[in-house]
Amino acid sequence: MTATTASTTRATRPGSAPRLPGTLRLGLERARYEVRGFFRERDAIVFIFAYPIIMLAIFATVFGQDGAEVADGVPFAQYFLPGMVATGVLLSSFQSLAISIPVERDEGGLKRLGGTPLPAAAYFLGKVGQVLVVSVVQVALLLVVAATLFDVAMPGTAALWGTFAWVFVLGVATGAVCGVGFSSLPRSGRSASAVVTPVVLVLQFISGVFFTFYDLPTWMQQVASVFPLKWMAQGMRSVFLPEEAAALEPSGSWQHGATAAVLLAWLVVGLVVGVRTFRWRRRDDG
Amino acid sequence: MDDNDLAVRVTGLQKRYGEKRAVDGLDLAVARGEIVAVLGPNGAGKTTTVEILEGYRRRDAGDVRVLGEDPQTAGRAWRSRIGIVLQTSNDLAEATVSELVHHFARYYPAPRDPDEVIDAVGLREKARTRTRQLSGGQRRRLDVALGIVGRPELLFLDEPTTGFDPEARHAFWDLIAGLRDGGTTIVLTTHYLDEAEHLADRVAVVRSGRVVAVDTPADLGGRSARRAVVRWTEGGTHRQEQTDSPTALVTALATRIGGPSGEVPGLQVLRPTLEDVYLGLIADDGTVAGTPAPALVTTEAVR
8 A cells, every 4th residue: 555646636626617427327327336245146146037038938838728818819927927027027126225225324325425415316327227128138038948848939020020119118116116216215225125026026016917817806906097007017918918918907808098107107206206215324323 | 823724723612412511622733744533531522523524513603613514514525635543333334445445535535546545554465345244354454544544634544453453553553653753744543542542643532522631741730740750668658748859859869868778778760651640631520730640640660
């Protein structure tokens, strides 16, 4: 250790101070940093990428024995794939942020960032960027496995892929923002996964990820309709299932308008809650 | 001194947690370019005070100016002018030293060269090592690197050398002295009196939420606190006397009882250390200006 910094230091700031880096630029820089960090945590990668694939394999195999179908020409693998896409997005956005942010807060990482000129918005942008990259990789892997191992037909028109794109992006953004909003709830990093996991599991069961949604009791369908996962799954079904399968929905249609509205509403709620409750420091830290 | 010469000016600062007055009328001024060490027992209000200065906590009363601004309302531009090294944390595990220093440099408008900073904190050989594989001392130097890469005018160091071996501590002191020579103002909290003595231009002792003494390490506690103690043996008993002029006393003793050789039996000239003075200042009985009782004094022979 030497004192070479002395030569590079100046005592006073010149009159025309250099400008602070912009929030967007810092958001991109944070996203780059976060993505690199994510791909170095091998255990998390295996879980996040393999979970929807394993679930698809289990449920498609169990329900689809002896060539059983949900409806004419709709095998179980095809019916469950949209739900798995939606649940994968929920995992890599909501669950991963709602757990990782309290852990970062506990470890002192957020307090360190709070002491720098990094704006909170750039931190959030970085998180959203990381979630977007991870979700794209995850869903791509899931679709490849579904198409090659389970012979699920991929959408054939640009319009369907367009629907896929907006449901996916809106779902990722909503999940990420709600994850940030939820992250102030766990009291510590250690309790975070205990608090978050049941919420995610219950949503998965009532939102038609693991069961055919139309078979669920009406009250359960109504409860699920309040939350974004049901709408993400339904939006994805409109992409991967044939047009006639809309008849299987309780409403008898894909309800794209309602899907967009509910997801947007949660996006706004998550933003407001996130901005109002986010803190750099632990609760017990003054 | 007006606010242009002061990096930190605190008057009448108060902060309560429930019934407890953590900070209770604290005053402190730090001039630009100096190193001030804040000493005090755990729970005295050091951390609360420093975190109010850093903008992490809100105050209940009093006036605080840090680089001319109120930390409670200051924005990003102000943040870019200060550097903060918090107490030990275990974040940042998966990133390498070089990635982190370069990454944090991008937060600031006029950062130091990240590679020069890595050299300055002595982590060149560890630049490509992930944080989780660093030793405690190396992690601490990384913390400092991240705290100074933004070229701060004012640097806060919270117990920077806890857990260091002596060699690492001395190397760290050289690093901090280099920053001071470059014009950086430093506010340091520490439990190590030798660290305060070595680094600080002035020492502020905090007790029960107030500054009870602030002075140079040599003059802390006033002259009487540093009066020399002369001990000798006379007539088979140990004698001692506190004095401002030990040389004169020793000369007189040599003449009186030194005999032909001039040797005074059992002669010791002792001076209270900073630690003795500090312990006297934070003693619970409130005898702030009192001289530490010689019998309790851990002493250091005058060289």
